Amino acid sequence: ESTLKQTLKQKIEAFRPRTQKLNKEFGEVVIDKVNIGQAIGGARDVRCLVTDISYLDPQEGIRFRGKTIPETFAALPKVPGKEQPFVEGFFYFLLTGEIPTMDQTQEIVADWKARSAVPQYVFDVLRAMPRDSHPMTMFSTAILAMQRESKFAKKYATGTMKKNDMWEPMYEDSMDILARLPVIGAYIYRMKYKGDTIIPADPKLDWGGNFAHMMGIPNPYDDVARMYFILHSDHESGNVSAHTTHLVASALSDAYYSLSAGINGLAGPLHGLANQEVLGWIKQTMKKLNNTLPSKEQLKQFLWDTLNSGQVIPGYGHAVLRKTDPRYVAQNEFSKKHLPNDPLFQLVNMIYEVAPGVLTEHGKTKNPWPNVDAHSGVIQVHYGVVEEDFYTVLFGIGRALGVLANITWDRGLGYAIERPKSVTTDMLEKWAHEG
Ligand code: AMX
Numbered sequence: 001e002s003t004l005k006q007t008l009k010q011k012i013e014a015f016r017p018r019t020q021k022l023n024k025e026f027g028e029v030v031i032d033k034v035n036i037g038q039a040i041g042g043a044r045d046v047r048c049l050v051t052d053i054s055y056l057d058p059q060e061g062i063r064f065r066g067k068t069i070p071e072t073f074a075a076l077p078k079v080p081g082k083e084q085p086f087v088e089g090f091f092y093f094l095l096t097g098e099i100p101t102m103d104q105t106q107e108i109v110a111d112w113k114a115r116s117a118v119p120q121y122v123f124d125v126l127r128a129m130p131r132d133s134h135p136m137t138m139f140s141t142a143i144l145a146m147q148r149e150s151k152f153a154k155k156y157a158t159g160t161m162k163k164n165d166m167w168e169p170m171y172e173d174s175m176d177i178l179a180r181l182p183v184i185g186a187y188i189y190r191m192k193y194k195g196d197t198i199i200p201a202d203p204k205l206d207w208g209g210n211f212a213h214m215m216g217i218p219n220p221y222d223d224v225a226r227m228y229f230i231l232h233s234d235h236e237s238g239n240v241s242a243h244t245t246h247l248v249a250s251a252l253s254d255a256y257y258s259l260s261a262g263i264n265g266l267a268g269p270l271h272g273l274a275n276q277e278v279l280g281w282i283k284q285t286m287k288k289l290n291n292t293l294p295s296k297e298q299l300k301q302f303l304w305d306t307l308n309s310g311q312v313i314p315g316y317g318h319a320v321l322r323k324t325d326p327r328y329v330a331q332n333e334f335s336k337k338h339l340p341n342d343p344l345f346q347l348v349n350m351i352y353e354v355a356p357g358v359l360t361e362h363g364k365t366k367n368p369w370p371n372v373d374a375h376s377g378v379i380q381v382h383y384g385v386v387e388e389d390f391y392t393v394l395f396g397i398g399r400a401l402g403v404l405a406n407i408t409w410d411r412g413l414g415y416a417i418e419r420p421k422s423v424t425t426d427m428l429e430k431w432a433h434e435g
Helices: 003-025 036-040 069-075 087-096 102-114 120-128 135-149 151-158 167-193 207-215 221-231 240-250 255-266 274-288 296-308 326-338 343-362 373-382 388-412 425-434
Strands: 054-057 061-064
Touching: 003 087, 003 102, 003 167, 003 388, 036 425, 061 069, 061 326, 069 087, 069 221, 069 326, 087 102, 087 207, 087 221, 087 388, 102 167, 120 135, 120 167, 135 167, 135 255, 135 388, 151 167, 167 207, 167 255, 167 388, 207 221, 221 326, 221 373, 221 388, 240 255, 240 388, 255 388, 274 296, 274 343, 274 373, 274 388, 296 343, 326 343, 326 373, 343 373, 373 388
Parallel strands: none
Antiparallel strands: 054 061
16 A cells, blocks of 8 residues: 555544544534625635635635645655655645655656556546537546446445545545556547647656656646646635535535536636636736737726726635635745746736735725636746647646545544535525514
């Protein structure tokens, strides 16, 4: 058994009594109240989910296992000769809370390679779809089609799986899926956009490096891929993709069913699709000006035009965050170093100077600052991934790391099937009158 699996087993067993004690002895302790606004308004801020993998502070942004983004990147073993860490080591960290050694990281590199063969029928399913299907539809379909491989579902069907053992096949399925996602993503990309010229994996490369290779994009796109997947991995558990994956898994649906569902949520324009929309908006703006950079005044006008036509400014605002997203900052720092003269990058910086003021004046959003999506597309364009429909697939490959770590722990700690209670509008009106 791998060091990762052994460590995870120890961690889960050591953790389980904490959850059980809280549930049995302190189950009645109140941690939040719910008001009518929250019941109608998407359960915003209601504290009713538990995860130890990441925590989102409204001011500071995300911490993975207690570490900020810069701390995380600094602590993890780096790919030799590269700026960015191994995504494999990052997954070890997400699952266990421990920074792996280089040897422990290399074990996962080898493990994912050994699991990376995608069954031919998955490619056949993708090939049977119309070529102009959205890449997110293809991505989600491929994951769902692969459900036939689920070790969890097979074990469950034997009728012998104990609740405390369920994390193990969930972990195995998660590892199998993660090993294959870059292959599936790159296949969709090359099939759809590059004349169906598929590039096979290079057994010498790590997970992120191999993705760049199979995409057919030269380095340093490998480091872009590693950074991108880590930045998009996890954002605690209330966002649509994480929550959906967790919800579906709570019915003891396996990791394939659960992740496919979460990916469908990520495909929404208010969630992951925003990064595609940001680029569309930027390109539209540049086009109106015959591909020259706008003045600040012009940019202000474009932002107001967007708002006045009833649209949101994509890439700005957040349900929880109230400051500039550190995932935006990380990408901005990378860009300052690697693509300082890129005109789209310069435009992104100009938007950052103007949009918060416009959004504040507009007065609706609780957060006028940029989120992760305001930046990611521009880096992709710089390295030649100009097909913006594809961007949410990149997000999805990264997001899989977080949500699969979460559902493995869900089974380890025996979390219950999710079932919040509904009320009717009549009831709300009655309570509203009663005050
Ligand atoms: N542009 C214009 N209006 C905005 C806005 C923006 N960027 N962000 C929020 N608002 C509006 C909302 O639409 C809402 O208006 P309404 O009262 O007429 O419905 C009002 O401001 C209050 O919203 P909020 O409480 O600040 O945000 P929220 O929690 O309801 O929604 C989010 C959060 C992200 C959906 C929203 O900010 C948004 O639509 N942003 C643009 C899309 C985007 O960037 N999504 C990506 C988020 C990160 C991710 O998941 N990848």
